[in-house]
Amino acid sequence: MIELHLLILAIVVSFGFVFSYLAMKEHDLLKALALSSVQSTFFALGFYILAAPDIVLAYLAIAVGAYTALVILAISKTERYEVGE
């Protein structure tokens, strides 16, 4: 009834979900960025299982490379630790 690739998809995307939760709860912005890259990698695997290789190629380069660099540049212009609460 449940096919193997759908099961792998569910596991991979759940891992991505967990990592996005961890990234949101992290107060060190650089660590949050690393966690969000891990989440993007899991989602890229999910896209691959969904047979969308075009998206995988763009998504990995943007989410792990360009997005991370842009956010690091933004963090370098402000503070590294989130404060408050």
Add this chain to the structure above:
Amino acid sequence: MKRDVVVAVSFLLAFLFIAYAVASKNVLGLGGTDLRPLGEFYLSHAFAHEGLTSHSPEVVTAIVWNYRGFDTLFETFVFFLAIMGALSVLRLDEEQLKQARELEATMPHRQMDLIVRATTKLVVVMIVSISASIALHGHLTPGGGFQGGSAMAVAALLLFVAFSKFTLERKGLTLGHTISAYALGLALILATVLAPVFLYGGRVLQINLLPGETGLFNLDVGEYTAVTFGFLTIFLILGIPEWIFKVVLRRELK
């Protein structure tokens, strides 16, 4: 803390339930293996070499640049507008750029480890060749101009981190050069889009009139250049440290 965990777990459960309902029970009617008429049209026409063809076995690229070509064309314009917007917010004129360069020269010189630099050199060569193969084979295999261009921008970023921005600027990767290369890529895209009108009397973006796969190949190469150098332009201007910006802008006030 406890409330967060409850929220996260309930989101996860709802998400799994929806995924299960869509994938196994087919509640939205998205499943099934039969082709819809539109999909059949794309599959039968993309590589047909007659009629509304794209001369391309890669149907995704054919859709992105031919059947839905205007979407991608305007997406390129939106990317252009975003980059021009960022440039006009963060602009520095000739004199100010010179001041910024002088201030950068006074910063303490730091260097990455030999291991990091040597590894980066090897990895960058690999990324550049893979990005070229993604972009130049865009009409044959998965990938295309945007994918290849963003991979290429990542390679440049690695150089940026391992060797510093100043080294790259000394080697000729200055703001003026990247903007010129970006304009060149956009010009290639525009030329390919308008070529059917002037050469064959067709319509804008009717690239199936061009001989063979020239249309898709040119558009991929143009997008590759445009995306690579568009990203690089932004990284070069954002890479100027904040205090230099402040010093230069304060001088402007005086």
